[in-house]
Amino acid sequence: MNDTPSVAIDPVKNTASAPPKPIAEFWSYFKENRGALTGLYVFIAICLMAIFADFVAPHAPNQQYREFFLVPPFWQDGGSLQFLLGTDAVGRDIFSRLVYGARYSLIIGVIVVVLSLTLGIALGLIAAFFRGVTEISIMRMMDIMLALPSLLLAVVIVAILGPGLFNAMLAISIVYLPHLVRLTRAAAINELSKDYVTASRVSGAGPMRLMVISVLPNCMAPLIVQATLSFSSAILDAAALGFLGMGAQPPTPEWGTMLAEAREFVLRAWWVVTFPGIAILVTVLALNLLGDGLRDALDPKLKRQ
């Protein structure tokens, strides 16, 4: 995680004598922020858990133990260490399902961020470079999408495409486009007025080179922050879609889908409902802390404080 933001540091302020390396400078700001560090550590832990799910989880996620329906967590009467966080209504180990569920959430986050960032940056740069009709039509489209609440728009897109994890990710990526397009366009327009772009243009750089090599790296700071925040919202929204029955379908151990399955046991077996939610909350909270820390460390305006 630590080397990606290096491209994002504004080169202009590194002209002072013996400037600190961008990564070192970023890290010196970032490590001051205890919340952001905690977020980073928790996030790394969740990533490790997801990668090594096969070793961490004591049971297979969809293995049903028919003699152990709705067993409570180990510290309650009737619970056992065999099922740390208890079992669900068909006798599956909740802890193992949560561990495997981390994979889904992280994959959802990565795919949504990659998809929406790629499309968003492309559209934003095009809007900034080719003014006129192209810009107006792109930005109007984004305004229309913003008129609909994001989850609602995602629900509609899933309704058109059909329910399922992939369509849910696609829908969420589309829904996140407007913010990214606006951010990219604003940052790119700001950069375009600077001398180095003119210099590059005068020396004969084509639009593709100008866009991708000259301008884009200098627009990355706000985009990286937005990407982290999109990562956490994507996990949250995908879980919400799963909860509404429009995301991942059972028996996938996706956290939102697990909650949807657990709904009817709300008053009978608290553990079936509680733990998937905690998993979502902890992951999203860690990412939001991380995002806040990144914003503070990358935003030159806030650095003075």
Next chain:
Amino acid sequence: MLRFFLTRVALVIPTFVGITLLTFAMIRLVPGDPIELLAGERGVTPERHAELRASYGFDKPVLEQYWIYVNNILHGDLGNSIVTRQPVVNEFFTLFPATVELSICAMLFAVFIGLPVGVLAAVRRGSVFDHTVMGAALTGYSMPIFWWGLLLIIFFSGILGWTPVSGRISLLYFFEPVTGFMLIDSLLSGEDGAFTSAVSHLILPTIVLGTIPLAVIARQTRSAMLEVLGEDYVRTARAKGLAPRRVIGVHALRNALIPVITVIGLQVGVLFAGAVLTETIFSWPGIGKWLIDSISRRDYPSVQGGILLIATTVILVNLAVDLVYGLINPRIRYRR
């Protein structure tokens, strides 16, 4: 002022046209034959198929279809639900008050807690209170509200038995809706305990739906207050010996409110999205639940009409916020 007003109103029109294009395209983007979708699962004879095609206007050129569609919208006709055969507009506006009532309560909950808490956190910057509030706000902001609702049900309905689990009022009470707002209707009905029952049904959904706006408002108020408290006029007000209460309440808060009002306006969309989840959890008979039910019943005219009406509401509320913003902040009004 008039010029500002008219420009803002004019800017809404292309967005609205875009929304109609989107909803118009929606029903045609759904995979499969629209007639078979509209006719339901029974299937239709070729003659009936052609007849339905003509009656829905699918045999006409697309441009003409769109023209008819927009024309109907402007006459308040959004088609009929496939399931109930009722006009979509009627269904929507029967359920709309339930969502509005819930949203208003959630917003009041968020504003009345979020504002003072945000102000206090800014005034006592760096204190334990400040850290607690900001931690809680970030947690609230990261909250999967559908899970939060279930947790509250477990605790308040399951363990303590204080609040009901679902619906708007106990089934013991029945009266004709007058305004559609249960709090008002239950008072008008004059039945003993009806109002209390309505309130008890409203508490948990209000908290659930208000959580994210509350977190956002508290954070925004705090940062806006911090910015304003560092301004020269605040120092001047303090220097001339005004009571701290007055400096904070009048000089600082008034100016800090401007960004906060924008954020409050932006929460309307969040409320609609949250209403979908909150209403599903609490079986609240509003448009959020109706929309999800319509999608699962593949009642596309209802989905289409519902989306159009929700988007229109959001656009109008945002417009209203913009105009209010111009009223309270002359700098916006006279820009360019």
